[in-house]
Amino acid sequence: MASKRILIIGAVALGPKVACRVKRLRPDFEVTMVDQGDYISYGGCGIPYYISGDLSDIKELMSTSFHMLRTPEFFENAKDVRVRTRTRALAIDRERRLVRLKDLESGREEDLSYDELVLATGSRPRALSVPGVGLPGVMSVASLPAAMAVRDRIAKGQVGNAVIIGAGAIGCEMAEALSDLWGLDTTLVEITPQVLPGVLEPGLARMVAKHLRDKGINLHLEESVQEIRAVEGGETALEVVTDNRVIPADLVITAVGAAPNSELAAQAGLLVAPEGGLVVNRRLQTSDPHIYAGGDCIMNHHLITGQAVYYPSGSLANRQGRVIGTNLADGAAAFNGIVGSFTLKTFDLAIAGAGLSLAQAEHAGFDAASALVIQADRAHFYPTQDLMYLNLVVDKKTRRLLGAQGLSSNGDALVGRINSIAALLPFKADLADLSNLEVAYAPPFAAALDIVNAVANTLENMLDGYNRTIEVDEFEKCFLTDQAADSLCLDVRGAANAAPYVDLFGGRWLNIPQETLKHRFLEIPPDKRLLVVCNSGVRSYEALRQLETAGFCNAVNLQGGIAALKKSGALDLSDSEEPPKE
């Protein structure tokens, strides 16, 4: 194969990966990257950790693991790749294989020819369309220059109150970054009823919301920002006006999502999806086979729904960059699609998932079911064990795994579980595959029957009709809000655990420890709906089986038990008992 000239537009995540890969395979190729910005090849996902101060220097986001700055000179010398920064691609002439470039410094324009072109144009932050978004102090963290401006403003002592608009992943990460180290009075405003909307299952999202509030974040859900306005002579420079309140702010961070940069491609007549992302095939070619694209500017094929989705991710960009590099060098690599893995950390809580939530599954047309299991992340007797919260979604009929999401104070442990399930998803694995997933076992790192196995078993028991469950929201509505007269809470834990609840709820909270239940059926009113609870949902399942055998067919098991109630903030009498460990 003859040598080729490769031109790459965009030099942050995908572009450099493409450039380095193709040069390693074909050193004779001429590879040029252009980028309209000053900074290239930086770790944008690390921005919250730069702003928080976890990283002392912005250069850490621009350096290799061996502490070399990834400058244009570095690419020239170490990678034999040409880089032009502050150079904007204005137009693509597909017929003649030319890209019109403009040097933003000199204003000079020129045409650069290519044999193969790569679009690595990435995404931009979605604009918030309210009055005042252009005011000084209203900022994003979507690029390195933006991040530097934010940190400068804080470091100069100009910020006491901060408002973040949008409780997606970046909003939640930024809440920690602004509040934890800098001690800013931080407000997070989200227009939908939950944090991580469209991503996290509502039950888990409620737990995250509680965590944010426990950490001092002023979290306002279902609030819409109407306006941001400058304040003359006030205590703060700005005010954020929502439909509910006015929030003083010295700094406003907007983080309401990302949109693909595909205008250049669209103008060149390439196929662009209604969502704005470029359409590519499995080789990551656009509708022009001489033009490849990947990363934040493309649509991805979702391996579970079969639909095209917009799913920007720095990690996908890297993997896709390698595929493109291989294909440019006459290889035959494929990127089959995504399952939608994600993780983030906010304060002491890690959140992670892969595949579809129940709502996403139902939206995609699956007849789906989900289970929540709360269990120790290692052997329950191992000193450092802590509870992990894991939600699993399957197709009811085929029992195919559709997705999983969870929370944990131990992110490595949670992400490991999620990745294991992510690995299974493309293979159309089912509940039995997860039930017998061979998790490596030793007490410091797993339970003998690990939570990933347990959540599969629990969901199987539910689908087989052995475990009839309710969730926290239903429990709260029925028992706490409506105080439904026909419902009785049957607490099958030990008396010491149950005592404060019995004290509070009186006759509506009946305590019969599970190991005594078989002798005490007569104490249970036969005409009530029984809401059976224990610490985590395990003993209550055992009790449910006994109750049904004894003819109590109107009993349900609270998924996740008292631990779920507490973590959600629905009910917490925590002073009076030790932490649940079940």
Next chain:
Amino acid sequence: MASKRILIIGAVALGPKVACRVKRLRPDFEVTMVDQGDYISYGGCGIPYYISGDLSDIKELMSTSFHMLRTPEFFENAKDVRVRTRTRALAIDRERRLVRLKDLESGREEDLSYDELVLATGSRPRALSVPGVGLPGVMSVASLPAAMAVRDRIAKGQVGNAVIIGAGAIGCEMAEALSDLWGLDTTLVEITPQVLPGVLEPGLARMVAKHLRDKGINLHLEESVQEIRAVEGGETALEVVTDNRVIPADLVITAVGAAPNSELAAQAGLLVAPEGGLVVNRRLQTSDPHIYAGGDCIMNHHLITGQAVYYPSGSLANRQGRVIGTNLADGAAAFNGIVGSFTLKTFDLAIAGAGLSLAQAEHAGFDAASALVIQADRAHFYPTQDLMYLNLVVDKKTRRLLGAQGLSSNGDALVGRINSIAALLPFKADLADLSNLEVAYAPPFAAALDIVNAVANTLENMLDGYNRTIEVDEFEKCFLTDQAADSLCLDVRGAANAAPYVDLFGGRWLNIPQETLKHRFLEIPPDKRLLVVCNSGVRSYEALRQLETAGFCNAVNLQGGIAALKKSGALDLSDSEEPPKE
């Protein structure tokens, strides 16, 4: 289906799981467990943590997660399961479906009839056949009473020196348990040339050995214990005599493996493999369909080799117990086989793996290849990042994944990666599947191109001929031991990193930073074999590609670079440079 009487022989791991599962599905079944010991349903894998003192009370190994002791009374009351301890099964009359039981208390014998029988007889520690193994102070940790005896002996202050015979998983865990908290002078004697023989790949095993020695363990490999003898009037009560030395010991722990308890089954004419494990089908029935078996007394079907293997594991026992319970209740559950996942912790190092090592793969008839990658366990700029060591094995022709093993100071992070690969193994996934495995990404928990992706990419590059590598052992032999005159080490790191090596090795250690290499080919002797090194093997791969393009076709890349040399103890000039982070 009519009610049935289920009899379970053995009440430690598999037995209780079977009993509880079948009772939840069929409360009308009569379930009885018998066990010849005093203690039932305990977490045997937690014994090293009891002996170390991490667990203050042995009862923690016998308790549920909600702090109830799993006694016979607990099973009676909470599970409606009969339990008879100190009851030995003497014989099975398959024709009449009777088991002859002996009450070890009274000596009384009786027949108990069953409709379905479950053999959960587990394993016993392999006996060491040397003189003196019966002496007081020569102990095992294979059961709760044995563990209590060991801890009692230590806690009474009777032990200053301890010798562990066998550097398998239990031996390595016990080395930490005895040395770390109790401060015993601890010697570990292993007959083979490596720790974790038959399990861990030799290169990683060498790193573990160094870690044990760094932690003060007297590790003697390739030493065979000849005799244990009592000492009259000496400083210690015992002496362990190997073919190399005499080691004083107040306590000797033997940990030389486990053997299945299958004599009862064999006497009853059930099919038993030459290795001693019972032969079962996917429903976990023995050759008698009314007799099920699982856990440490059976052979397992290995999903990669297709062979029967003996693979005792408390975690498998739990999963198999559920399968048996379901089948007893007229369900249709299957246990398809194992991939051989394992993990353990010794001091600050976690070790984990799944599938086959290179030696195991070759032994099973695969034409296999492996790669070692050393990379940060999270974003290289994230403050808590640390190096992880991951070895991947594939079939050369099909590129099917055969196994992976690794080391890390962060066990959760390592086990998560191994479990992800374990999830892929049964699906005959290949390198491309792992290269694009959708690891959840955020800087605190993963790299944008995570180590599981990177190790697949590296092995692909090796198989495609782009990355020609050598391992630590070969580097050590060629460069350090033989000092081969035709070999030159080409260090492509920065001058500060390379300086102490240049000082030490003079003209045999040439330093040309990778980013300057393309201008300095003339400095490289054209007739030498070039051993290219950097901190981890990434920059040296880049250099290798450049060298080949420039006509240096006799260059090889040291896998894992200086980081591998250091971790192995082959070469460590660590005073003079910062930790490798590449």
